[in-house]
Amino acid sequence: MLVQVLRGERVGPAPVWFMRQAGRYLPEYRELRKKASSFLEFCYTPDLAVEATLQPMRRYAFDASIVFSDILVVPHALGQDTWFVEGEGPRLEPLSDPSGLSMKGFDAHLTPVYETISRLREALPPEKALLGFCGAPWTLATYMVAGKGGGEQFPARKAAARDPEAFQAIIDLLVEACSRHLVAQARAGADALQIFDSWASALDEDGFSRWSIQAIGEIVNKVRAETNVPIIGFPRGAGAGYSRFVAETGVDAVSLDWSVPMDFARELQQRVCVQGNLDPARLVAGGPQLDAAVDRICDGLGEGPFVFNLGHGISLETPPEHVTRVIRRVKERTAR
Numbered sequence: 001m002l003v004q005v006l007r008g009e010r011v012g013p014a015p016v017w018f019m020r021q022a023g024r025y026l027p028e029y030r031e032l033r034k035k036a037s038s039f040l041e042f043c044y045t046p047d048l049a050v051e052a053t054l055q056p057m058r059r060y061a062f063d064a065s066i067v068f069s070d071i072l073v074v075p076h077a078l079g080q081d082t083w084f085v086e087g088e089g090p091r092l093e094p095l096s097d098p099s100g101l102s103m104k105g106f107d108a109h110l111t112p113v114y115e116t117i118s119r120l121r122e123a124l125p126p127e128k129a130l131l132g133f134c135g136a137p138w139t140l141a142t143y144m145v146a147g148k149g150g151g152e153q154f155p156a157r158k159a160a161a162r163d164p165e166a167f168q169a170i171i172d173l174l175v176e177a178c179s180r181h182l183v184a185q186a187r188a189g190a191d192a193l194q195i196f197d198s199w200a201s202a203l204d205e206d207g208f209s210r211w212s213i214q215a216i217g218e219i220v221n222k223v224r225a226e227t228n229v230p231i232i233g234f235p236r237g238a239g240a241g242y243s244r245f246v247a248e249t250g251v252d253a254v255s256l257d258w259s260v261p262m263d264f265a266r267e268l269q270q271r272v273c274v275q276g277n278l279d280p281a282r283l284v285a286g287g288p289q290l291d292a293a294v295d296r297i298c299d300g301l302g303e304g305p306f307v308f309n310l311g312h313g314i315s316l317e318t319p320p321e322h323v324t325r326v327i328r329r330v331k332e333r334t335a336r
């Protein structure tokens, strides 16, 4: 069902899944997480990654499942030292010379992710879609250059402005790597793919054209040449830039952050399927304001091709029962 909707059909009730639907807000994940000494080891252990992916599918009536992995497995597979500090987030050895990175050994490094996907495709009922994903080149580059997240991605913006040719070389390598990674996920059994440009918001207009739209457009072309699975783009915080993103990248669907106004979302929906865009803070807070926000999104977008989702990843603080309540409400509100 998710796949038809991403291709532009309107089906009722709307499919629902949540970005980061697996993970630390679930007690069963926190328990499972103890079985690996590091987060990356967890991601590269198919038994654990399969189980973490399935946990929210057992608890909730989600229509789609997203493979448990991380966007930073790509720089790691290219040879950049990458690790996660508990309670802080990702750390990488800041990239000084991209010539140290290479595609050699890339596929072998990521084999556990593909094995996780093929096992998941077998374990999930056929009506539940399985999503593969990658980070967009710009977002990956922000972590690779700075060695961590945060700070409005100043180090990467500075690097791109100072030496665009050198920065382009990093982006080109990432276009190649992300395309390979997405195609391999589709071949392993992913029914749809999402490209997370989580830090698109940090770019000015020229930067957005070159580092987000152009790079993602190239990935879309490369992936389309090899598979026909639908592709969702998520240029988080792109604002008015969402229009050009939709027109120029060729994505099948666009995921909207919570700042996108409803009228604008409906305009975008004339061209592609839209996904979104509940503020994760509303999901944490719960109560009548949550119901009202869910209704507003369903009523505004439910008539066209639409996937209900959050405007960004689920918060750690989310009470699990609020998720049940939202899914039920979306199903009622978008039924026909």
Ligand SMILES: Cc1c2[nH]c(c1CCC(=O)O)Cc1[nH]c(c(CCC(=O)O)c1C)Cc1[nH]c(c(CCC(=O)O)c1C)Cc1[nH]c(c(C)c1CCC(=O)O)C2
Pocket: 018, 019, 020, 021, 022, 023, 024, 033, 039, 066, 067, 068, 069, 070, 071, 072, 084, 088, 089, 090, 133, 135, 149, 196, 198, 313
């Ligand atoms: C920017 C980004 C990252 N990773 C991801 C993005 C893009 C989406 C977004 O913007 O949030 C994507 C991602 N990361 C993870 C998933 C799969 C799980 C799912 O969606 O259900 C997905 C799709 C697991 C994860 N990735 C991470 C965790 C938490 C670590 C742990 O459980 O030990 C999980 C479950 C760690 C991670 N990974 C990353 C950060 C910044 C962090 C630290 C912040 C945090 O802890 O939430 C990089």
